[in-house]
Amino acid sequence: MSQSHVKANEKHPLFPIKNVIGFVLSLILTFVALGLGAAHILPFGPIMLIIMGLAVLQIAVQLFFFMHFxxxxxxxxxxxxxxxxxxxxxxxxxxxxWVMTFNSQVH
Amino acid sequence: MALSNNEAKQRSSKHDTSRLLEYQRHDGPLNILGFWIFLATDLILFACLFATYLVIRTHVDGGPTDKDLFEIPGFTIETLLLLTSSFTGSLAVYEMRNFNKKRLIGWLIVTVLLGIGFVGFEISEFVQYVGDGATMQRSAFLSAFFTLVGTHGAHVSLGIIWMISIIRQVVKFGIEPINARKVFIVGLYWHFLDIVWIFIFSVVYMTGVVS
Structure with a gap:
């Protein structure tokens, strides 16, 4: 328990700036994904790849800004x-x- | 003898006030670690449901497809409700660490209300689908859809009941080590459900919109 990173006497910010930044980032990521999906500017594969990438960034936002990871x-x-x-x-x-796609290619 | 000495040592560190409240009792960090491990296993449960959905997404048996069914306004409102509730849940922990009981209770109540709003929208979405003939029994796609999204909805519903019971305990016993740990852990659960929803939003709804 020597490497405690949970000291109570660390100063708490007067305004929850970290939480607000996290919320704004999560909103931006959501609307970028929605906009990309609704715009139909790219084919299915690449667009889903980008949307999944945005979802992974959302996880990072939740973990580091909200969950005290x-x-x-x-x-x-x-x-x-x-x-x-x-x-x-x-x-x-x-x-x-992988397994199920392989199956459909064989048939 | 060594063991009981060790235990005595742990118990004496029960009120180690140099730590954050939720880590002060010796069982606080253990409960929090245990909950992270539960979240890892719950992640695997959802991974199985996502894998099933992705494989049979296109097996609609002549029934409605994901493109026919999903409407952008409906699932966008659900997403915004849950994202906002995740934010207010994090504000509850922030206020708890500032020892502001009233604001802690206030943010927990806001979080619960947003959660109820989310479940309400989801139920009305399901009722509408069933009314249109898109029932769970209609096709493999719909079975996978209702199982995946319904399992998430059941998690959120449980989270609402859990959070209400914790609000009651905070009202009764205030901000002390045991309640601090409980608020922190229910917060972790709530943020985890938001992460799962982001993937439902991306994998289920956005795939339907894009395809």
């Missing part, structure tokens, strides 16, 4: 936990799509 009492074990979760999620989704 860098806070931990001692070693940051929760980062390891979440990383394993994300690896499994990517493996399940990527693996499923």
């Amino acid at each position: 860098m806070e931990s009492d001692g070693p940051a074990y929760h980062v390891i936990g979440l990383t394993i979760g994300i690896i499994n999620a990517v493996a399940v989704i990527g693996g499923t799509i």
Whole structure:
């Protein structure tokens, strides 16, 4: 517990500036995704790639601006936990799509 | 003997006031870590539902497709409600750390109300689909859609009940280490549901709009 990053005496800002920045960023990301989707300026593949990229940025906004992701009492074990979760999620989704697409190509 | 010494040491650090309130009791950091691990497993649950949806998205059996069904205003309102509630939930933790009980309760209530608004819009969306003949039994696409989006909606509904019960405890016992940990953890849950919704917005609704 030596590397405590959760000191109470750290000064709290008088205005929740971090939270407001996070909210504005999440709104911008949402409307950019909506605008791109509704505009039909790019083919399906590239546009979905961009929208998924924006969604990943949204995760980062939630984690770092709202969820106090860098806070931990001692070693940051929760980062390891979440990383394993994300690896499994990517493996399940990527693996499923890969296997099922392969199936349709064979038929 | 060594073990009980260790325990005594942990208990004496129960009110280590140099730490943030939610980390002061010895079980606070353990509960928070445990909850992060729960979120990792819940992520895998949603990954399975997303994988299923992506594979059978186009299997509509002559019924309505995602493009026919989804309307931009409806799911945009739902997205904005949930994004805003995630923001107000983070303000609740901010006010808790400033020891402002009234504002903490106020932001939690706003968060709950936005959550209820979200669930309300989602229910009316589902009712409309079913009225148009797009039921869960109609096609593989609709089964996957209602399962994925419905599981998220059930999570949000549970989160609303959970948050109301925590508001009651804050009203009763004020801002102290146990309540601080509970508010922090319900906040994590709420932000996680916003992350899942962002993916439903992108993978389910935006795919329908773009295709």
